[in-house]
Amino acid sequence: MSDTQLTLIDEVRTRFGPRAAITDPADVEPWLTDWRGRFHGSARAILSPSSTEEVSAIVKLAGEHRVPLVPQGGNTSMVGGATPPGDGSALILSLRRMNRLRTISAQHNVAIVEAGMILQQLHEQAAAVGRRFPLTLGSRGSCTVGGLISTNAGGTQVLRFGTMRSLVAGLEAVLPDGSIHSGLSGLKKDNRGYSLDQLLVGAEGTLGIVTAAALRLVPAVYSRAVGWAGVGDPQAALALLRDFEAKTDRIEGFELIPADSLELVLRHIPGTRNPLDGEHKWNVLIEATSSAPGFDPVELLQSLLAGAIGDKLVEDAMVASSESQAEALWRIRDSISEAERTDGPSTAHDISVAVADMPTFLLEAKAAVERAFPGTIASAFGHLGDGNLHFHVRAGSRSMPGWNQREGHEIERFVDDLVTAAGGSISAEHGIGQMKRGELERLAAPGDLAALRAIKNALDPHGLMNPGKLVG
Amino acid sequence: MSDTQLTLIDEVRTRFGPRAAITDPADVEPWLTDWRGRFHGSARAILSPSSTEEVSAIVKLAGEHRVPLVPQGGNTSMVGGATPPGDGSALILSLRRMNRLRTISAQHNVAIVEAGMILQQLHEQAAAVGRRFPLTLGSRGSCTVGGLISTNAGGTQVLRFGTMRSLVAGLEAVLPDGSIHSGLSGLKKDNRGYSLDQLLVGAEGTLGIVTAAALRLVPAVYSRAVGWAGVGDPQAALALLRDFEAKTDRIEGFELIPADSLELVLRHIPGTRNPLDGEHKWNVLIEATSSAPGFDPVELLQSLLAGAIGDKLVEDAMVASSESQAEALWRIRDSISEAERTDGPSTAHDISVAVADMPTFLLEAKAAVERAFPGTIASAFGHLGDGNLHFHVRAGSRSMPGWNQREGHEIERFVDDLVTAAGGSISAEHGIGQMKRGELERLAAPGDLAALRAIKNALDPHGLMNPGKLVG
Secondary structure, eight states: OHHHHHHHHHHHHHHHOGGGEEOOHHHHGGGSBOTTSOOBOOOSOEEOOSSHHHHHHHHHHHHHHTOOEEEESSOOOSSSTTOOOTTSOOEEEEOTTOOOEEEEETTTTEEEEETTOBHHHHHHHHHHTTEEOOOOOTTTTTOBHHHHHHTTOOOTTHHHHOSHHHHEEEEEEEOTTSOEEEOTTOOSSOOSSSOHHHHHTTSTTSSOEEEEEEEEOEEOOOEEEEEEEEESSHHHHHHHHHHHHHHOSOEEEEEEEEHHHHHHHHHHSTTOOOSSSSOOSEEEEEEEEESSTTOOHHHHHHHHHHHHHHTTSOSEEEEOSSHHHHHHHHHHHHTHHHHHHHHOOEEEEEEEOOGGGHHHHHHHHHHHHHHHSTTOEEEEEEEGGGTEEEEEEEOGGGOOTTTTTTHHHHHHHHHHHHHHHTTOBSOSSSOOTTTTHHHHHHHSOHHHHHHHHHHHHHHOTTOOBSTTSTTO | OHHHHHHHHHHHHHHHOGGGEEOOHHHHGGGSBOTTSOOBOOOSOEEOOSSHHHHHHHHHHHHHHTOOEEEESSOOOSSSTTOOOTTSOOEEEEOTTOOOEEEEETTTTEEEEETTOBHHHHHHHHHHTTEEOOOOOTTTTTOBHHHHHHTTOOOTTHHHHOSHHHHEEEEEEEOTTSOEEEOTTOOSSOOSSSOHHHHHTTSTTSSOEEEEEEEEOEEOOOEEEEEEEEESSHHHHHHHHHHHHHHOSOEEEEEEEEHHHHHHHHHHSTTOOOSSSSOOSEEEEEEEEESSTTOOHHHHHHHHHHHHHHTTSOSEEEEOSSHHHHHHHHHHHHTHHHHHHHHOOEEEEEEEOOGGGHHHHHHHHHHHHHHHSTTOEEEEEEEGGGTEEEEEEEOGGGOOTTTIIIIIHHHHHHHHHHHHHTTOBSOSSSOOTTTTHHHHHHHSOHHHHHHHHHHHHHHOTTOOBSTTSTTO
8 A cells, every 4th residue: 555655646746746745744744634623534645736637647546556535625624524544545635736716707707716716715806806706604714615515515695595506607527537527618508418517516525526616606795784583483483584585585694593592692702792672582683685786785674674573473673783783693693602612512413404394393303302311402593594403402411521422422313313304414514524424324215325325336436536435 | 028028017007007007009109209200119008107106116126127117208308318219128107197286385485296297287386376487498288397307408587597407406206226215305405415316307317217306486477578679799698688687687588689580580470570670680589577566677677778778788679568569579589490490491409608608609600500511501599698509500502302311410510519619518408318319429528428327327237217318
């Protein structure tokens, strides 16, 4: 194994220069562990090509020498998706040198960027031509376009513009045999068989290496309105969202927050205050935007909320009157996880169900968890319009050292069972990676799992693409 | 072969009743030829299950007996995609009895329907709850949901709402091993590996049988405006579209029509007249809609067109002042093919290029074809905003008996070469079926083609799903 790896590294260096293969342990080390420090791997080198042709050559060489490759962008996977195996059998293939903007067109609302471009740079490139790339998430300063595509990333703006899948107009990728798939024309209509682009989105680098993408841009935000409403139950919150959607397509954020999450934030996060005078069992944070001066989202949101109060859908509501007030509302939402951590150990579950099922599911799942693990406190908040829950279970009175490693895992399986029984997904946003392979195998429909494996084996018969991830 | 087919037919009859296997030649015969009469096949029976479980059982039985199945909906394929092989080796699997509406929700904008539902029924079901299923095409009275999904159908409303792919929220399908893939929850966020739903869209029944789908609905049309504008060249037409898109998202139709197509319609189709006083080298037909009374699309379109005349993007324009005038404008567009047929033999090419490339491509392709085949007249019209051309070549002075069968085929290959060189697609809407298998093999990137074949062989190792289509 070592000898073939050395031969491969030498060939890459000879053909593509010293920067194309990093072997100094001090330079390799930081990329062997995932950003949360949960997964640790081993690799002798990071291969770092600067062009699609170099990626193609490396994949071909790796195929000849049977050396597995672990593609890596910003190394921000939540499921160990970019961490190499521990036995040193694989090399890392970093896309970070391939970070160029190839073309951008405001007129056609499309940017063609390489896989290693960092999301924040993409935001800046789009802004520079008066447009917006609407997907965003916490790791925007590190995560790369290739990783976002390979994990079909979501985030907070999915309600209006969809996940990464719907923002990809076309892909360029190196397939496991080293051939280059060129889909950057971004054809709106193309029916030449199975869509390789769609297959590569969310494939976690196990079917090939995404090297570039044609991405959709949308109008820049001219102004926004952020509001807060108290409602009686999740069903009312969903009815409110559907009511708004029937009247406008300007709603970009719609976050559900239970009373106990709000209470935790107010207790643990300095400088926060309840946006409304009274207490409400459930709250929603709503954001509406405009892309042009002619239309005022504040007026829109005020009028929508006033109507909803009249219809008894909403108990009380307010709309931020300044940008700093708007930020304060978002700060409450964004501080929930931190407040929970301050409160003691908890588990976090990245799950989704059908949007229509979400109100019932989150109440029933909370009750089921608290019944099965008396003393725990389950709470769900998050993207109501996406059916995507941040379902967290706090240890509560069961808290003890090592709770997360022991009962936490039991609770994970319990929640995964509940969401599977409800027809939902055990991985809404993060993918499978290393972390959820066991749960995927345990819970996926056997026929679906067999199909995923058949696809993997067909396209990557030697198992060289991101080994140990997903079904590899 | 015959014996195993008989055994299979008997088993299906015994288990699912006489209606589940049609063998009377008079009943089978109409489904052995495609609707245009170009492809002829042979089959001893039409299997006609009434439920997903029956489809699953039939696929398992067919697997055991190694009998290929040709799934069929409305039999409206343009490329022989639903016609069985001529040697009688396969049976037809009709989905037409599975035509139920399972659920529909105006609130959640989703309908779950079985594969055999006819598109027009789906339109009616959506309208009955105050919603719209926005995809439509000429065969709407016959084509079925399963076929629309399996061909990733397009049509005239793609500009705003996308092709079938973007209207599918989730699928139920029977995979080649008989297992049932259940994706009808329609999860908005789901990252459990490769998307089988997305793989089945456009797979032409070669990877399994779509049995039901969760489909997105959109607001019903409250009123529409249809306008006509004369422009100097296709580049101006595209600039006009981009100008409008930057100002509104209400544009649903944007069709490009060259002067010679308009002239043919005016000459051959009774009752048609030029919508404008003068002649223009190129014309565009524009449709804008509203979904609520508060907003008048006629005013919007008038104001957009007035601005465009001021900006010199448009030479002259009008907006229909009545629904009958609006229909008269669409009639011009919809009569182009008929007018061309009246004028003599012609070829039709279902091709696409990137939207931004379309103006240049259509001018250059026209010139190239007319240079290579002197005397022919090439013209392109169609969905400018989709990069989807109806590129037609009329025989002109080269017309002679059998022109279509001889020179027509040469021209097809010539046009396919041009579109491939431009990074476009030889099948924008219709799929590959039987008709374009040779061209796909000749022109697809070898690595892509190998990947398509590997997927096909992995999921359907015995080649029993729609044999002879796509890469099967």
